[in-house]
Amino acid sequence: MPASPTSSIFSKTSTRTMSISSSRHDVHQDETAELAERGYFNENTAPAALERHTALARAFINEHAAFGRRVVLVTSGGTTVPLEKQTVRFIDNFSAGTRGATSAEYFLEAGYAVLFLHRQFSLLPYSRHYSHATDCFLDFLHEASDGNVVANDQYREKMVKVLRQYNSAKQQNLLLTLPFTTINDYLFELRVIAQLMRPLGPNGLLYLAAAVSDFFVPPERMVEHKIQSTNAVEKQTGKGKDKSDHTPGQDEEAFDNFDSSPEVPRSKRLIVDLDPVPKFLKNLVDGWAPEGMIVSFKLETDPEILVHKAQYSLERYQHHLVIGNLLSTRKWEVVFVTPQAKNEWVRVPRHRRKNALDGIEDMVGIAAKSAEVGYKPLEMGDLAEGEPELEIESLIIPAVQALHTSHINKVEKI
Numbered sequence: 111m112p113a114s115p116t117s118s119i120f121s122k123t124s125t126r127t128m129s130i131s132s133s134r135h136d137v138h139q140d141e142t143a144e145l146a147e148r149g150y151f152n153e154n155t156a157p158a159a160l161e162r163h164t165a166l167a168r169a170f171i172n173e174h175a176a177f178g179r180r181v182v183l184v185t186s187g188g189t190t191v192p193l194e195k196q197t198v199r200f201i202d203n204f205s206a207g208t209r210g211a212t213s214a215e216y217f218l219e220a221g222y223a224v225l226f227l228h229r230q231f232s233l234l235p236y237s238r239h240y241s242h243a244t245d246c247f248l249d250f251l252h253e254a255s256d257g258n259v260v261a262n263d264q265y266r267e268k269m270v271k272v273l274r275q276y277n278s279a280k281q282q283n284l285l286l287t288l289p290f291t292t293i294n295d296y297l298f299e300l301r302v303i304a305q306l307m308r309p310l311g312p313n314g315l316l317y318l319a320a321a322v323s324d325f326f327v328p329p330e331r332m333v334e335h336k337i338q339s340t341n342a343v344e345k346q347t348g349k350g351k352d353k354s355d356h357t358p359g360q361d362e363e364a365f366d367n368f369d370s371s372p373e374v375p376r377s378k379r380l381i382v383d384l385d386p387v388p389k390f391l392k393n394l395v396d397g398w399a400p401e402g403m404i405v406s407f408k409l410e411t412d413p414e415i416l417v418h419k420a421q422y423s424l425e426r427y428q429h430h431l432v433i434g435n436l437l438s439t440r441k442w443e444v445v446f447v448t449p450q451a452k453n454e455w456v457r458v459p460r461h462r463r464k465n466a467l468d469g470i471e472d473m474v475g476i477a478a479k480s481a482e483v484g485y486k487p488l489e490m491g492d493l494a495e496g497e498p499e500l501e502i503e504s505l506i507i508p509a510v511q512a513l514h515t516s517h518i519n520k521v522e523k524i
């Protein structure tokens with residue numbers, strides 16, 4: 111159940127400074143958020159797996175809450191936007207889940223229990239080292255003379271390390287992986303898990319790295335069957351013909367996908383009409399997980415607006431940390447935007463950057479320059495040449511962990 115507007119405003123952990131005008135504004139924002147929530151979850155159908163996932167998440171969270179352990183919900187990968195109820199076509203995005211899967215490993219290393227809410231078939235902690243199309247696990251193995259399958263010499267050390275970490279997380283029940291596919295699955299799962307995390311109080315951390323679609327087709331506008339690209343069925347059966355919509359001559363036009371002629375009539379185009387997805391960060395902050403620490407990500411492609419958009423998001427939702435990243439440099443630098451501190455850049459030193467096919471290294475530093483005149487970005491100390499490649503998540507997670515410790519201390523003092 112969502113919290114009432116009044117209770118959320120006076121929530122113990124709220125970081126906002128109250129004034130009469132801002133509280134009125136907050137009440138309005140809370141009411142809008144609550145209406146959006148009620149509307150969305152009433153009008154859309156819960157995913158079939160929700161009940162099972164809820165039971166698994168509840169048992170996992172309660173077990174770790176009993177030990178007083180920190181639990182992080184890591185969201186990861188992209189959400190799909192189906193265009194048909196019996197879905198053949200959907201809109202998707204670029205995210206492979208690298209940020210989420212890598213972060214989950216470093217959270218486990220830092221002693222957290224990790225609930226990993228991820229896009230089905232996207233990268234998973236530990237297996238990510240061997241499951242990507244460019245790192246096919248079969249290339250790491252060979253058949254020995256005795257018929258056993260063994261790791262190739264040059265990879266064995268790393269494989270053993272990864273395997274031990276994976277088995278240790280599994281044996282201690284420190285990692286629960288739950289999949290989603292559509293934007294709707296994601297929103298239902300996020301709400302339920304965030305609410306289940308309440309008993310953790312400030313020990314709960316929500317780390318929202320999933321690339322969530324901002325637009326969707328609402329159920330009342332979604333067609334049941336595969337959208338047709340030709341009117342061949344209509345012509346034979348008369349099915350779907352709406353006489354009021356008849357434009358003389360148009361429905362006689364024969365057209366199929368194999369006809370690439372420039373004569374393709376405008377009426378045969380597919381126009382997709384999407385509604386905005388309600389931004390549930392407000393509900394998350396005030397109602398679903400009011401004591402937990404909330405970290406959201408802000409992804410942009412334009413360096414000129416990244417820091418501004420991250421600051422705007424923090425002001426609007428009043429949570430604890432926004433991590434800004436650019437699509438082209440996300441593997442090498444991010445910016446931490448918090449209410450307490452100046453923006454801080456976390457950056458992988460040049461000679462320890464892993465080559466990323468989808469990155470543009472020359473763009474590193476541009477967003478910092480655009481945002482702050484004369485600001486000296488935080489670089490890691492110089493490291494000797496030849497050191498191994500560094501994953502940026504190995505720098506992000508300890509920094510998030512330190513902020514989480516301050517958050518816990520602050521809440522416990524109140």
Ligand code: PMT
Pocket residue numbers: 187204205206207208209210318319320321322323324387388389390391405406407408409435440
């Ligand atoms: O998977 P990788 O290839 O490694 O890429 C990682 C990443 C770039 C996807 C990741 O680092 C990242 O930036 N994730 C967030 C991208 C995003 O969805 O940004 P946004 O501006 O649309 O959303 C801002 C925040 O609000 C996000 O934390 C999102 O989880 C949250 N949100 C978004 C929409 C919505 N309806 N409700 C939300 O709560």
